[in-house]
Amino acid sequence: MKGGDSKKDKEEQQQVMSEVHLGCPPGISGPHISRFIISLPAGIPEVESSRFHELFKEEEACTDQDISFDEDGDLVLPRRRRNSRRCFTMKIQHNITSSIPSVGLQVWRAELVLSDFVLHKMCTTTDFDGIVSLELGAGTGLAGMLLAHAAKTVFLTDHGDKILENCVKNVQLNSGVFNCQAAVHVRELDWVQPWPPKVGLDLVSQERYSWSLSELEEVQKASLLVAADVIYSDDLTDALFGILEGLMSQGSEKVLYLALEKRYNFSLEDLDVVANGYSHFRSYLREDDECEGLEHRSLPCFMGRRINVAEIPQYVGEYDRGKDAELWQIRYNKGQL
Numbered sequence: 183m184k185g186g187d188s189k190k191d192k193e194e195q196q197q198v199m200s201e202v203h204l205g206c207p208p209g210i211s212g213p214h215i216s217r218f219i220i221s222l223p224a225g226i227p228e229v230e231s232s233r234f235h236e237l238f239k240e241e242e243a244c245t246d247q248d249i250s251f252d253e254d255g256d257l258v259l260p261r262r263r264r265n266s267r268r269c270f271t272m273k274i275q276h277n278i279t280s281s282i283p284s285v286g287l288q289v290w291r292a293e294l295v296l297s298d299f300v301l302h303k304m305c306t307t308t309d310f311d312g313i314v315s316l317e318l319g320a321g322t323g324l325a326g327m328l329l330a331h332a333a334k335t336v337f338l339t340d341h342g343d344k345i346l347e348n349c350v351k352n353v354q355l356n357s358g359v360f361n362c363q364a365a366v367h368v369r370e371l372d373w374v375q376p377w378p379p380k381v382g383l384d385l386v387s388q389e390r391y392s393w394s395l396s397e398l399e400e401v402q403k404a405s406l407l408v409a410a411d412v413i414y415s416d417d418l419t420d421a422l423f424g425i426l427e428g429l430m431s432q433g434s435e436k437v438l439y440l441a442l443e444k445r446y447n448f449s450l451e452d453l454d455v456v457a458n459g460y461s462h463f464r465s466y467l468r469e470d471d472e473c474e475g476l477e478h479r480s481l482p483c484f485m486g487r488r489i490n491v492a493e494i495p496q497y498v499g500e501y502d503r504g505k506d507a508e509l510w511q512i513r514y515n516k517g518q519l
């Protein structure tokens with residue numbers, strides 16, 4: 183096979199597009215800023231915490247920048263609705279299409295499902311208040327940035343300068359949403375490299391996304407990991423679970439919430455439509471009740487419990503969850519050997 187035909191070259195040439203970007207202006211190949219409106223769904227009790235009152239403003243405040251003109255060129259002003267919602271806006275810089283190695287420059291549907299879950303937990307519980315958390319394969323970083331409204335420290339992690347730079351830009355665009363004491367760090371965590379990552383000597387130029395010793399110590403204390411749409415290649419799934427084992431077997435007990443899109447394709451081998459990537463992911467997990475027996479408890483394992491996505495209200499506006507989005511709660515059982 184010629185060098186130009188290699189799998190890597192093909193992945194770099196092929197362009198893919200997330201369903202989330204349907205309706206974005208066509209023909210833009212570079213970065214584009216979208217506004218995601220986050221509103222308090224009907225039926226969610228008025229949020230007690232004053233922090234949330236500040237965040238969820240009357241609807242007009244969320245849409246005041248959406249200036250548009252009618253066909254005569256007159257300014258169209260947003261009208262106040264009778265039942266006005268409480269909402270706020272997140273500005274996300276993303277590409278509308280990308281090559282496969284650069285999919286982290288786009289926003290994927292699972293990230294919006296994860297964001298809904300994070301928002302719901304933050305609005306209805308204090309579970310995420312003051313915690314240390316880390317997002318893996320964060321891409322544009324929406325869910326992790328929302329977490330920074332309650333958490334003490336958030337690490338947004340991914341790999342490669344282009345994706346990490348774009349994530350930094352999003353942190354700058356949305357810093358108003360963060361809890362004023364929150365520290366948000368964009369750091370390189372490449373799953374194919376061994377855990378723990380190397381400690382950077384200084385934080386300039388190419389070392390900008392590297393870890394300090396104290397940050398790695400803080401990650402040990404993390405109680406929450408989140409990830410969205412990181413299950414799409416078996417090799418990457420293997421690498422991801424390797425990193426998760428490193429992260430979750432040390433320090434404080436951690437729980438991972440992982441949102442995914444179950445993708446199907448036609449397999450010539452099976453002569454059927456299959457979700458092989460998903461099956462590979464599931465092969466890493468034991469159901470909670472499977473770990474009841476002592477023989478399983480004695481060996482380290484990942485325990486998975488599927489959360490019913492239909493029970494999570496939609497806070498992020500204007501996206502269709504589809505029928506193949508799933509959310510998993512994953513814990514690591516260190517075993518008793």
Ligand SMILES: C[S@@+](CC[C@H](N)C(=O)[O-])C[C@H]1O[C@@H](n2cnc3c(N)ncnc32)[C@H](O)[C@@H]1O
Binds near residue numbers: 323
């Ligand atoms: C489909 S995108 C999802 C991005 C974002 N979570 C979302 O859902 O919008 C997959 C993410 O995994 C990241 N990723 C792929 N391989 C990786 C690796 N070896 N180490 C770290 N992150 C990786 C990509 O850069 C990308 O951000």
